Amino acid sequence: MNNEIDRLTELFRDILEKPDLILVPELDGKSEEKWDSFSHINLMIAVEEEFELTFTPTEIEESRNAENLVKIMAEKGSNIHW
Amino acid sequence: MTHPSQSAAVTWQFSEQDQLWFANFSGDFNPIHVDSVQARRTLFGTQVVHGIHLVIGALNSICQNMTGLRKIVRLDTQFIAPVLIGDTVQLFVQDMSGDHEDQISWITNHGRNCAKMKVSFEQDTRQSINLPISVEKLVCHEASEEDYLHGGGSLPLFLNGAELSEKYPDLARVVCPLQIAQIIATSRLVGMQLPGLHSLYNGLSVEFSQSEPDAPSELTYQTLRYLPRYKRLKLSLASAGLTGTLEASVRPTPITQPKMAHITNLVQSKAWKSKRAIVIGGSRGLGEAAAKILAAAGAEVLITYLAGENDANAVAEDIRSAGGCAEVLRYDVLKPNEPDFKKLAAFGPDLVCYFATPKILLNTSGFSESKHDFYAQYFVTGMWNLVTGFLGANTGPFRLFNPSTNYIDNVVPGALEYAMAKADSEVLCNYMAEEFNNVSCCSRRLPPIKTDQSVSLLHKEVGDAVSELLPILLGDARSV
Numbered sequence: 001m002n003n004e005i006d007r008l009t010e011l012f013r014d015i016l017e018k019p020d021l022i023l024v025p026e027l028d029g030k031s032e033e034k035w036d037s038f039s040h041i042n043l044m045i046a047v048e049e050e051f052e053l054t055f056t057p058t059e060i061e062e063s064r065n066a067e068n069l070v071k072i073m074a075e076k077g078s079n080i081h082w
Numbered sequence: 083m084t085h086p087s088q089s090a091a092v093t094w095q096f097s098e099q100d101q102l103w104f105a106n107f108s109g110d111f112n113p114i115h116v117d118s119v120q121a122r123r124t125l126f127g128t129q130v131v132h133g134i135h136l137v138i139g140a141l142n143s144i145c146q147n148m149t150g151l152r153k154i155v156r157l158d159t160q161f162i163a164p165v166l167i168g169d170t171v172q173l174f175v176q177d178m179s180g181d182h183e184d185q186i187s188w189i190t191n192h193g194r195n196c197a198k199m200k201v202s203f204e205q206d207t208r209q210s211i212n213l214p215i216s217v218e219k220l221v222c223h224e225a226s227e228e229d230y231l232h233g234g235g236s237l238p239l240f241l242n243g244a245e246l247s248e249k250y251p252d253l254a255r256v257v258c259p260l261q262i263a264q265i266i267a268t269s270r271l272v273g274m275q276l277p278g279l280h281s282l283y284n285g286l287s288v289e290f291s292q293s294e295p296d297a298p299s300e301l302t303y304q305t306l307r308y309l310p311r312y313k314r315l316k317l318s319l320a321s322a323g324l325t326g327t328l329e330a331s332v333r334p335t336p337i338t339q340p341k342m343a344h345i346t347n348l349v350q351s352k353a354w355k356s357k358r359a360i361v362i363g364g365s366r367g368l369g370e371a372a373a374k375i376l377a378a379a380g381a382e383v384l385i386t387y388l389a390g391e392n393d394a395n396a397v398a399e400d401i402r403s404a405g406g407c408a409e410v411l412r413y414d415v416l417k418p419n420e421p422d423f424k425k426l427a428a429f430g431p432d433l434v435c436y437f438a439t440p441k442i443l444l445n446t447s448g449f450s451e452s453k454h455d456f457y458a459q460y461f462v463t464g465m466w467n468l469v470t471g472f473l474g475a476n477t478g479p480f481r482l483f484n485p486s487t488n489y490i491d492n493v494v495p496g497a498l499e500y501a502m503a504k505a506d507s508e509v510l511c512n513y514m515a516e517e518f519n520n521v522s523c524c525s526r527r528l529p530p531i532k533t534d535q536s537v538s539l540l541h542k543e544v545g546d547a548v549s550e551l552l553p554i555l556l557g558d559a560r561s562v
Binding site for chain 2: 017029030033034036037038039040041044045055056057060061064
C-alpha cells in the first residue's frame with residue numbers, strides 16, 4: 001500500500017470514528033454500518049479537501065465502496081493505489 | 083468510543099413538549115422539529131430533536147458539579163446522526179468531576195454516536211447582561227441557491243433566563259447567559275434563516291473572548307463556502323466576544339407526484355370506468371400516483387390518509403379539477419374505528435390498493451424482532467383486518483393490489499425486517515385469494531421509487547411512481 005492509502009485510511013478512521021479501521025477494497029456500507037449517507041458526505045468533503053479533488057454527483061454516489069473510491073481518485077490524478 | 087467502565091451521565095427521551103419548549107426558548111420553529119405532519123415528509127419521517135437542544139442539555143450535565151461562574155472558551159460540536167422524537171439517547175461525559183476545564187462528551191442512540199462535543203471553560207467574573215427575553219418570531223425562510231452562495235445578515239439575541247433556570251438550572255447557574263443566548267441563536271439561524279426551511283445542522287465551532295460591554299446583542303453570519311454537489315454550507319459567525327463557523331446542509335424537499343393534467347395525457351384507457359377504487363394511504367407518494375392513475379382511467383376514488391389531511395385533500399382536488407371523482411377519508415390501519423370503517427365498506431370497492439406504510443428507516447443492521455413486528459402490523463395485520471372486515475360487511479367481490487418490494491430478492495442493509503414483512507404480506511395475499519371467494523389479489527415487487535421514502539442526501543437514480551404503477555394498474559391489477 002502507498003502513502004496515499006494511509007492518508008485516506010486516516011480520513012476513514014476519523015470520520016467513521018474507528019481508530020483501528022483497516023482500509024480494504026471490500027469495505028462498503030454493507031460491511032461498515034457507520035458508513036451511511038451522512039458519513040459518506042463528510043468523508044467525500046474531507047477527501048476533496050485532503051487530496052485537492054472535486055467529485056461529480058455521480059462519482060459521489062459511485063464512491064460508496066473503497067475500491068471504487070480509490071479507482072475514481074486515481075482517475076482524477078491522485079497517486080493512490082492498493 | 084465509550085469506555086467499558088463508563089456509564090451514561092443522563093438518559094434522555096425528547097417529547098413533543100420538549101420540542102416546543104426548545105422552539106420557544108431558541109426561536110427555532112423549523113417544521114422538522116415542531117410539526118409532525120410536515121416532518122413526516124422529510125428524510126427522517128418524523129420530528130427531529132434540535133441539535134443545539136442536545137448541546138444545552140449536555141452543557142447542563144457538565145455544569146452539574148461545577149462551582150462558581152464559568153465562561154466557555156471554546157465549543158466544538160458535531161451532529162453525526164439525527165435524534166428522533168421518542169428516541170432514547172444517552173449522554174456520556176469524559177469526566178463529571180467538574181475539575182477539568184476541557185470536557186468531551188458524546189450522545190449515543192442505540193449505542194451509536196449521534197452527536198459529540200468538546201468544550202473548554204475558564205473562571206468568569208460575571209458582567210450584567212441585558213438581553214430581551216424574546217424577539218419577534220421569524221418566518222421560516224425557504225432560501226434559494228443564491229442565498230446559500232451569498233447569504234448573510236444578523237439575528238438579534240435573546241434569552242429567557244427564567245425558562246432556562248427551570249429546565250437547565252446548572253447551566254443557568256454556571257455559564258455566562260450571553261454565551262447561552264449566542265449558542266441557541268445558531269439553531270434559529272440554521273432552522274429559520276440559512277439554510278432555513280430545508281436545513282440540517284451539521285456542526286458548530288466557536289471561540290469566545292472577552293466582549294465589549296456595549297457590543298451589539300446580535301449574531302451576524304455570512305456564507306463562507308457552499309458546495310452545491312453536497313448541498314453543504316459553511317457560515318462564518320460573529321457576535322459579542324464570539325467568532326467561529328457552523329456547517330449546515332440543505333435537506334431534500336418532499337417529493338411531489340405529477341399533476342392530473344400530466345397523468346391524464348398518459349392514461350388513454352378508461353379501463354376503470356364505472357368502477358370504484360379505495361386507495362389506502364393515498365395522500366402522497368405511490369398512493370397519490372395510484373389514485374390519480376385510477377381516476378384518470380375512469381375510477382371513482384376514495385383516498386385514505388393517516389396524518390396528511392391537507393395533502394389528501396389536495397390530491398382529491400387535483401383529481402376533481404380534471405373532471406374525476408375523488409373523496410377523502412381518515413383511516414388508521416392500525417386502529418380502525420367503526421364509523422370510518424363503515425364509510426369505507428359502504429363505498430363498495432371493486433379495487434383496494436393497500437399503500438399504508440410507516441417511514442422505512444434503513445439505519446440498523448442485523449435482525450430486530452420488534453422492527454419486524456412493527457412493519458408487519460401495517461403490511462399484514464392491517465391488511466388482514468381490512469380485507470376480512472370488507473368480507474364481513476358483504477361489500478361484494480373486489481381485487482386487492484399489494485405493492486411489495488424487490489428488496490425481498492435483494493435485501494439492502496437495514497431493510498431486512500421491512501422486506502420480511504412485505505414477503506409476509508405476499509403470503510397473506512396468496513392465502514386470502516385461495517381461501518376467500520370474493521377476493522382476488524395482485525402483489526407486485528416494486529423497485530425503489532422516487533417518493534418521500536426513498537429520498538436521500540445523495541444523488542440516486544430511481545424510477546418514478548407513475549411509470550412504475552401505470553402498467554400494473556391498467557394491466558394486472560384490473561378486475562378479474
